[in-house]
Amino acid sequence: MKDRSQPGRTARRSRASKLTALVTAAALVLAPAAVSAQENRGPPLLRDTEIEQLLREYTRPILRAAGLEKQNIQIVIINDPGFNAFVADGRRIFVNYGALMKSETPNQIIGVLAHETGHLAGGHLSKMREQLAQAQTQMIIAMLLGAGAMVAGSRSGPGSGLANAGAAAISGPQEMIRRSLLSYVRQQEENADRAGVKFLTATGQSAKGMYETFKRFTSESLFAARGADPYQQSHPMPAERVAALEELARSSPYWDKKDDPALQLRHDMMRAKTSAFMERQDTVYRRYPLSDNSLPARYAHAIATYLHGDLNSALAQIDGLIHLQPNNAYFYELRGQALLERGKPADAIAPLRKAVQLSNGAPLMEMLLGQALVASDNKAYTDEAITILRAAVAREKEAPIGYTQLAMAYGRKGDYAQADLASAQAAFLRGDNKTARDLASRAKTRFAVGTPGWVKADDIVSARPMPGQKNN
Incomplete structure (x- = not known):
């Protein structure tokens, strides 16, 4: 598991921020300051082949039922321990690793993903933009009318009733428009709940996990919303929402259907891996005590040992896992990663080759293998590394x-034109646009004009920043 965020660990969230917040971009639009801050620093992302593959398998039938299977919808993991999932555009579902950790069964996180798919299938993002545009027009008109009344009132003398009426004409419509938008968002959430249950039923899956997830956090949400005006909530009031969802979910013929034991094991392995990489060592061992000899616990122990303990002990534990499941690509990946990060890249090559082979060429694993080949300082591996890495970046852009x-x-290899171009592409993806342009400009001087390398470098020189990046 790799943290693809900006340098530095994510700050600990307050207790209130860990409350359930299954939100859409529509709700985020209502808090522009928070959105702006996130866009400036970029979302802190986590990448892991094993977890991403499992989430793809979770969402594939849901997307098919929603008619979205050809839309290339991606699941993006956010480096945040809170329970949260949301959609912020029409092609990605964002889910915190905290939501993965706190979902005890596949069905629970599948229910969350089905809810978010309901937002995508309902076109809620584009519809919300229309609502915001209409609200903006209404607000402008209300402000102009109010300002006109205030101007007229000022001519009548200070403290006049007309001036006060003008101020009310500005504040009153703004509050009504805000409430109207919040009501629209609440309706979207209810529609997404219904759509999610529909997709689960269509795929022969229970909606119980979706209900359990919402119900589990109801008490916290109720505590946070105690005394709140229900018309100012962007989501339906929890008790009402959970009651409606329970009635809907129980009507499904698959209400009592259980998750497949093999899928449950993979889910447990994912949670153990996430815990071992993302939580403190003492927390990991509280979750998975040494007396626990289950496969997920042994997975967590092996990772924690490689991160915090003796390499030889970690390798022995990983070899024990490989003995139990000799065709598990992720165990070989872990062995190679442990060796690579402990300064033994040459020894990491063999297990990483096996991981790539067993995974049918997973791009992130290929990048890890390429890194080991390059770090081995053996020039005989240079051409192989280039071939593998070019294939990887072609599929994982x-x-x-x-x-x-x-x-x-x-x-x-001494190919400085291609080296500058690749460095420019890396800088551009990191959001360092000045460095990207400088390197791409230098690359252009090394390539013949009009060649593919020159064209790619020129594209970077003239490119606009990616969404969420600054134009330095």
Whole structure:
């Protein structure tokens, strides 16, 4: 598991911020300051082949039922321990790793993903933009009318009733418009609940997990919303929402259907892996005590040992896992990652080759193998590293590490034009646009005009920043 965020660990959230918030961009639009701050720093992302593959398998039938299977919807993992999932555009579902950790069964997180798919299928994002545009027009008109009344009132003398009426004409419509927008968002959430249950039923899955997830956090949400005006809530009041969802979910013929034991094991392995990489060592061992000899516990122990303990002990534990499941690509990946990060890249090559083979060429694993080949300092591996890394970045276009390793491989070969281009691509993906333009400009001087490399470099020089990036 890799943290693809900006340098530095995510700050601990307050207790209130960990409350359930299954939200859409519509709700986020109502808090522009928070959105602006996030856009400036970029979302802190986590990447892991094993977890991403499992989430793809969770969402594939849901997307098919929603008619979205050909839309290339991606699941993006956010480096945040809070329970949260949301959609912020029409092609990605964002889910905090905290939501994965706190979902005890596959069905629970699948229910959350079905709810978010309901937002995508309902076109809620584009519809909300229309509502915001209409609200903006209404607000402008209300402000103009109010300002006109205030001007007229000022001519009648200070403290006149007409001036006060003008102020009320501004504040009153604004509050009504805000309440109207919040009401619209609440309706979207209810529609997404219904759509999510529909998709689960269509795929022969229970909606119980979706209900359990909402119900589990009801008491916290009720505490946070105690005394709140229900018309000022962007989501339906929890008790009402959960009651409606329970009635709907229980009407499904699959209400009592259980998750497949093999899928439950994979889910448990995902949670153990997430805990071992993302939580404190003492927390990991409280969750998975040494007396626990289950496969997920052994997975967590092996990862925690490699991160915090003796490498040889970690390798022995990983080898024990491989003995139990000799065709598990993720165990070989873990062995290679442990060796690579402990300064033994040459020893990491063999297990990473096996991981790539067993995973049918997973791009993130290929990048890890390419990194080991480059770090081994053996020039005999240079061409192989370039071939593997080029294949990886062709399929995984938004991972800067692939281009960084590719630049190092080209540099070792003496191909400085390609090295500059790959470095520019890595900088651009990191959001460092000034460095990207400088490197791309230098690359252009090394390529013949009009060649593919020159064209790619020119594209970077003239490119606008990616969404969420600053134009330095």
